[in-house]
Amino acid sequence: MVSYIIRRLLLIPLTLFGIMVVNFAFAQLAPGGPVEQMLAKVQGQSVEATARISGAGSQETMGRAAGEGAGKYRGAQGLDPAFVKEIEKQFGFDKPPLERFIKMMGDYLRFDFGKSFYRDESVVHLVLEKMPVSISLGLWSTLIIYLVSIPLGITKAVKDGSAFDVATSWAVIVGYAVPGFLFAILLVVLFAGGTFLSVFPLRGLTSVGWESFPWWQKILDYFWHLALPVSALVIGGFAGLTMLSKNSFLEEINKQYVITARAKGLSEGRVLYRHVFRNAMLLVIAGFPSALVGILFTGALLVEIIFSLDGIGLLGFEAVVNRDYPVMFGTLYAFGLIGLVLNLVSDLTYHLVDPRIDFEAR
Numbered sequence: 378m379v380s381y382i383i384r385r386l387l388l389i390p391l392t393l394f395g396i397m398v399v400n401f402a403f404a405q406l407a408p409g410g411p412v413e414q415m416l417a418k419v420q421g422q423s424v425e426a427t428a429r430i431s432g433a434g435s436q437e438t439m440g441r442a443a444g445e446g447a448g449k450y451r452g453a454q455g456l457d458p459a460f461v462k463e464i465e466k467q468f469g470f471d472k473p474p475l476e477r478f479i480k481m482m483g484d485y486l487r488f489d490f491g492k493s494f495y496r497d498e499s500v501v502h503l504v505l506e507k508m509p510v511s512i513s514l515g516l517w518s519t520l521i522i523y524l525v526s527i528p529l530g531i532t533k534a535v536k537d538g539s540a541f542d543v544a545t546s547w548a549v550i551v552g553y554a555v556p557g558f559l560f561a562i563l564l565v566v567l568f569a570g571g572t573f574l575s576v577f578p579l580r581g582l583t584s585v586g587w588e589s590f591p592w593w594q595k596i597l598d599y600f601w602h603l604a605l606p607v608s609a610l611v612i613g614g615f616a617g618l619t620m621l622s623k624n625s626f627l628e629e630i631n632k633q634y635v636i637t638a639r640a641k642g643l644s645e646g647r648v649l650y651r652h653v654f655r656n657a658m659l660l661v662i663a664g665f666p667s668a669l670v671g672i673l674f675t676g677a678l679l680v681e682i683i684f685s686l687d688g689i690g691l692l693g694f695e696a697v698v699n700r701d702y703p704v705m706f707g708t709l710y711a712f713g714l715i716g717l718v719l720n721l722v723s724d725l726t727y728h729l730v731d732p733r734i735d736f737e738a739r
Contacts, residue, residue, distance in 0.1 A: 378728065382721070389717045394482070396713050397706065401478050404702065411468045411494050411700045468494060481706060490707030495699055500707035503692060510582055510688030513603060514677045518610035526615045527661060530622025535649070537627060549616045557613025558679035564605045565683065577605050580685030606684045610677060618661065625657040662726060 404410075465471045472480075484491065490500035533542050569579045578584070584598050629635065630653060638648045678690035689708070696704035 382725070385721045385724070389714070389721075392717055393710070393713050397482065397485075397710060398478075400709060401474075401481075401706065404700075404705070405474050407700075409700060410470075411702060412464055412470050414700060415464050415468070485707070485710045490711070491703040493696075493704050494701045496701075500703050503704065504689065504708060504711070507687055507689050507692045510681070510686045511677065511690065513582065513599075514606060514610060514680070514686070514688065517603060518607045518614065518677075521607065521611045522615045522618055523661075525611065526618035527622050527658070529615075530619045531626055531649070531654075533619070533623040534626035534630065537623075545619075549619050552612055552614075553616035553620075555613070556679075557609050558683060560612045561606065561609035561680050561683045564609055569605060578602050582686060606677070606680050606686060609680050609683075622657070622661055625659075625661065626653060629653045629657040659727065 462471065469477060488501075492499050493503060496503065529545065533545055536542050564577075565579065566573065568574050568576045578601065582599065582602050583595075584590075584602070587595060587598060590598060626649075630649075635648060635653060638652050639645075643651075677686075677688065678694055680686070681688045681691045682694075692704065693708055695701070696708070
């Protein structure tokens with residue numbers, strides 16, 4: 378198993394490098410980069426103001442600028458090439474793509490992710506600032522999903538075909554079919570002053586003046602704000618895990634070792650939770666790390682927007698829209714590395730849950 382872990386660890390840098398190469402190449406091909414966006418904003422000024430900025434005051438100069446700039450950037454028409462080059466230098470686009478990529482990867486190896494183009498803050502500071510929101514949503518929703526889905530799936534397997542199984546299956550189908558953000562909108566309408574009740578807050582993770590609250594009131598206020606967004610994520614995410622738990626148990630219950638255990642006189646609870654559970658929960662338990670990171674970093678974007686929660690999902694979305702490349706690639710590198718490590722952790726969890734699974738032998 379040690380050699381398998383070493384091989385997987387050696388593959389992580391190569392896989393991460395491939396991810397960065399593909400995404401960097403697509404980003405260069407996509408229109409509307411940071412230089413074009415800045416030039417488009419500058420174009421909103423008058424021609425005279427642009428001429429004063431660039432030092433080009435004559436119509437002849439402006440004509441040459443329009444001809445030279447338009448060939449590279451759509452927003453460069455009418456601007457002095459010197460001014461365009463200054464904007465390129467500001468964003469680091471005065472160097473060829475290969476040189477920029479090599480420098481970026483060299484900085485990332487030292488975990489130097491640079492500064493945001495538009496916020497004048499380091500990428501690390503921005504991520505750490507948004508992380509509490511995403512951790513709160515991801516951690517609590519994942520824990521509740523597992524605490525609800527596993528017992529529900531086991532009960533459905535034991536009572537397969539019963540009225541309880543049929544009734545809960547309808548709830549599972551609804552939860553699977555309707556996205557979490559639609560449940561979020563429904564919860565806002567029902568409980569956050571949308572149309573009916575105004576029981577829960579609509580925005581933020583804490584109330585104004587939270588720092589001055591006593592500790593018990595801080596905890597209550599924190600969960601009061603989390604109630605609706607976490608409920609939306611749980612309702613939208615428990616269905617798949619519930620059916621996975623049920624199907625895993627059904628598959629194990631019909632195996633020969635279960636029949637043998639019952640023939641020996643073991644109680645039903647001992648058979649289910651001592652023998653069946655360990656094998657049936659293999660896929661469920663081993664998938665916990667990847668499920669957590671999925672909800673933590675990708676699953677809560679629309680829920681964050683609906684409830685005005687400034688987390689990692691919203692940060693990444695704004696970075697893509699604004700072509701904030703340091704934030705885009707910095708978070709991609711960091712979370713890609715986390716995802717690859719968690720994939721290895723998932724494999725190790727398989728082995729810990731069931732030592733018969735030997736990835737090294739395979």
